Each structure stands twice: as structure tokens, then as C-alpha cells.
Amino acid sequence: MSARLHVVDDDPDHLASLCDLLGAAGHEAVPFTGAAPAIEAALEAPPALILSDLRMPGLDGIGLIGALKEQGVDLPVILLTGHGDVEHAVRAMRAGAEDFLEKPYDAEHLLSVVERTLKTGRLKAEVARLQRRLEPEEDLIGESRAMDEVRRRLSELAAVDIDVVLVGETGTGKELAARILHRRGPRRTGRFVAVNCASLPETGADEALFGPPPGAGGFVGEARGGTLYLDHIETLSPALQPKLLRVLESRRDDAEGGFRVVASSSRPLVEAIREGAFREDLYYRIAGYVLPLPPLREIATDIPALFAHFLSAAAARFGREAPEPDFRARRALQAHHWPGNAHELRLAADRYILGLAGQEAGTGAARAGGEQTLRDLVADFESREIARVLDRCGGNTDRAARILGLPRRTLNDKIARSPLLRNGRK
Numbered sequence: 001m002s003a004r005l006h007v008v009d010d011d012p013d014h015l016a017s018l019c020d021l022l023g024a025a026g027h028e029a030v031p032f033t034g035a036a037p038a039i040e041a042a043l044e045a046p047p048a049l050i051l052s053d054l055r056m057p058g059l060d061g062i063g064l065i066g067a068l069k070e071q072g073v074d075l076p077v078i079l080l081t082g083h084g085d086v087e088h089a090v091r092a093m094r095a096g097a098e099d100f101l102e103k104p105y106d107a108e109h110l111l112s113v114v115e116r117t118l119k120t121g122r123l124k125a126e127v128a129r130l131q132r133r134l135e136p137e138e139d140l141i142g143e144s145r146a147m148d149e150v151r152r153r154l155s156e157l158a159a160v161d162i163d164v165v166l167v168g169e170t171g172t173g174k175e176l177a178a179r180i181l182h183r184r185g186p187r188r189t190g191r192f193v194a195v196n197c198a199s200l201p202e203t204g205a206d207e208a209l210f211g212p213p214p215g216a217g218g219f220v221g222e223a224r225g226g227t228l229y230l231d232h233i234e235t236l237s238p239a240l241q242p243k244l245l246r247v248l249e250s251r252r253d254d255a256e257g258g259f260r261v262v263a264s265s266s267r268p269l270v271e272a273i274r275e276g277a278f279r280e281d282l283y284y285r286i287a288g289y290v291l292p293l294p295p296l297r298e299i300a301t302d303i304p305a306l307f308a309h310f311l312s313a314a315a316a317r318f319g320r321e322a323p324e325p326d327f328r329a330r331r332a333l334q335a336h337h338w339p340g341n342a343h344e345l346r347l348a349a350d351r352y353i354l355g356l357a358g359q360e361a362g363t364g365a366a367r368a369g370g371e372q373t374l375r376d377l378v379a380d381f382e383s384r385e386i387a388r389v390l391d392r393c394g395g396n397t398d399r400a401a402r403i404l405g406l407p408r409r410t411l412n413d414k415i416a417r418s419p420l421l422r423n424g425r426k
């Protein structure tokens with residue numbers, strides 16, 4: 001199949017003969033006598049591949065690959081190296097060259113390498129297209145000002161390929177945000193490797209992270225060219241912190257361009273630093289930008305939309321009808337504290353769809369056939385919230401009423417009406 005190829009060589013005779021050869025094979029070969037104009041042209045209209053000499057005055061072939069990567073252009077580049085120039089060939093491959101050819105090259109061999117690379121490129125594009133269709137891009141839901149701001153920041157940060165620390169309570173969408181940073185950034189063709197620092201085993205964590213030869217395999221190796229998501233980094237053991245620091249420092253000299261780090265923490269890392277639980281030098285390696293994610297109670301206007309999203313997902317998962325939104329319960333949904341944020345809201349939606357909302361709490365609100373209204377569901381949450389606060393206050397209804405912002409009589413009424421609370425107070 002014919003394709004448009006960019007050919008780069010500072011020697012005009014070589015350049016002309018390469019273009020002739022590729023043209024005779026049915027391709028459109030566009031000549032460039034230096035890396036800089038080739039990069040500019042590739043940014044404007046990316047060719048199917050670039051065939052470039054390695055050694056050129058000014059920016060060489062490896063510099064060309066680096067510059068394209070930096071600009072977020074993912075293109076296969078084949079480099080032409082001098083005969084027996086093993087050191088440069090190795091550097092070329094490490095820098096991310098698709099392949100290399102030794103000069104003087106055999107015309108047939110050159111054409112077969114070009115064809116193979118074009119075929120791989122077409123397959124990759126097809127796989128990416130199918131993947132996009134199978135996994136429609138998820139975005140953060142919410143129309144509040146705070147959520148708007150988070151989405152805008154994420155788009156800006158994704159484009160500049162900076163390391164980011166996401167700070168937020170459990171279920172505030174940190175992992176979803178990290179995936180968005182990866183998917184919209186220049187490393188999107190690399191892998192997104194998620195590591196939960198909280199579940200790294202005491203022994204063997206080293207190997208899992210860094211692989212057998214230091215820095216070669218493990219999660220860190222898999223993430224090369226992509227994004228390493230360090231979930232719950234505040235829990236990374238003191239023994240592993242200096243090791244991670246060393247790996248991150250060596251990223252700078254990594255010929256393959258290293259990887260992007262997105263870390264998440266459930267509390268501000270500066271707090272952990274103050275307590276001596278987190279290394280300050282490690283913090284300054286990863287905190288290119290610190291983005292806080294708001295808890296649901298601070299973006300209460302977004303709760304109904306997110307709940308509706310989880311309801312329709314649950315309905316699809318359990319093969320049930322998605323219910324009509326019930327606006328009467330809107331305020332009550334918004335008044336709940338949702339300490340588990342999206343995780344808790346998703347479970348609530350599951351329970352609602354399965355008709356389990358009132359039953360579990362013993363409020364007696366559940367009806368047969370999954371017919372509870374959102375009101376029942378909210379009554380369930382309300383009872384749980386009251387029980388939690390009463391528990392914290394040692395059963396003192398005066399104090400509980402103050403914390404809950406309810407008149408004491410209203411609280412007593414609610415306790416009298418809820419079997420869960422009545423039983424709890426016996």
C-alpha cells in the first residue's frame with residue numbers, strides 16, 4: 001500500500017537515491033536535508049513513517065526522535081547507521097527508533113523493513129481505534145464550579161507531561177483523573193501502570209517495583225514510555241522511599257525518555273513530611289503540580305448527576321430497568337456526608353437497583369419487588385448517619401442534635417420512628 005514517507009539526510013546524493021528507491025516502490029517520499037525542517041513538517045502533517053540518517057550536523061536522528069516525542073507525535077522512525085556502529089544502533093533503539101539499517105544498505109532489505117514498519121503502524125492504529133470504541137472515554141461527571149476547574153486543570157496538565165500528585169479522600173476520582181492525564185498526554189501510546197503502594201508486600205516490594213536487575217523490569221520497567229500511577233503514595237514504606245527516589249532521579253538520563261509519574265494521596269503530603277512519614281526530597285521529585293480533588297459533600301450539587309450515572313450503570317450490570325429520577329429526594333441525597341464519596345454512592349445505587357435499600361438497615365422501609373423510592377434509600381442513609389453521630393457522642397442526643405443541625409425533638413422523633421435507631425439505643 002502506498003504511503004507518504006519523510007526521508008531525512010544531510011547528504012543530498014544519498015537523499016535523492018533513497019527517495020528514488022522509495023518512489024519506485026510506489027510511495028510518496030518527501031525529502032528533507034535536516035532534522036529541524038522534518039520535525040516541523042511532521043507536526044503539521046504526520047507522515048506514515050520517517051526514514052532518517054543517524055549522524056547529521058546539528059540535530060541528529062536521535063534528537064529528531066526525542067523532539068517528536070516531546071511534541072507528543074507518535075511516529076515510527078527508522079534510522080540509518082554507519083556500518084558496524086553498534087553503539088549508535090543501540091542508542092537509536094533505546095531512544096525509541098522503530099528499527100535501524102546499517103549503511104550501505106541493501107535496497108530490498110530496506111524496502112522490506114519499511115513495509116513491515118508500515119504494516120505494524122496500521123495494525124496499531126486499528127487496535128487503538130477499536131479500543132476507543134470498546135472503552136468510551138470516561139470523564140469526571142459534575143457541573144459544579146469546583147469540578148469544572150478540576151477538568152480544566154487536568155486537560156492543561158495532561159498536555160505538558162508534568163508529574164502530578166492528586167490529593168483527595170477515598171473515592172474522589174483520583175484514579176479516574178490519573179487515567180485522564182495519561183490518555184490525554186503525549187505518553188498515551190505507552191502503558192498506564194497502576195501500583196497500589198498500600199498493598200505492596202513488606203518483602204518482595206522491591207522486586208515488584210523495580211524488577212530483578214535494578215530499574216530494568218517490574219512496574220517501573222512496564223511504565224517506561226507511559227505513566228506510572230502510584231496510588232496511596234503516602235503509605236509507601238520508609239525503606240522503599242529512597243529506592244523510588246533513585247529510580248525517579250535516573251529518569252533524567254533514561255535514553256527512552258522515562259515515564260510520567262502520577263501519584264495519589266488521601267492527605268496532603270506536606271502533612272506527612274511534617275510528621276516525618278514522607279521524604280521531602282521524594283516529594284519534590286513527584287510534585288510537579290498538586291491537584292486537590294473535592295469530596296462529594298463539597299460539591300453537593302453534583303451528587304444527583306453522579307448518582308444517576310451509577311444508577312444506570314448498576315441497572316445495566318444487573319439487567320434491570322433504570323429508574324426515573326426522583327427529585328423529591330434530591331436534597332436529602334445532597335445532605336448526606338458520603339464519607340466514602342463515589343465508592344459509597346455507587347454501592348448505594350447498586351442497593352437501590354437491587355431493591356435492598358431499606359432492608360439491610362432494618363428500617364422497615366423496603367417494599368416487595370424493589371419498589372423503594374429514593375426517599376426510602378435516603379431514610380436508610382439518614383438512620384446510618386444519625387447512628388454514627390450518636391455513637392460518637394456516646395448516645396447523648398443533645399450533642400448529636402447539635403452536630404446534625406436538627407432540633408432535639410426532631411431527632412427524638414426520628415429515633416422513635418427508626419427501628420435501627422430504636423434497637424441501637426436499647
Ligand SMILES: Nc1ncnc2c1ncn2[C@@H]1O[C@H](COP(=O)(O)OP(=O)(O)OP(=O)(O)O)[C@@H](O)[C@H]1O
Nearest residue numbers: 139140141142169170171172173174175176342343
Ligand atoms: N466525578 C466523577 N465522575 C464520574 N465517575 C466518578 C467520579 N468520581 C469517581 N468516579 C468513579 O467512582 C469510582 C471510584 O473512583 P476512583 O477509583 O477514581 O477514586 P479514588 O479517589 O482513586 O479512590 P481510592 O482513594 O479509594 O483509591 C470509579 O469507578 C470512578 O470512575
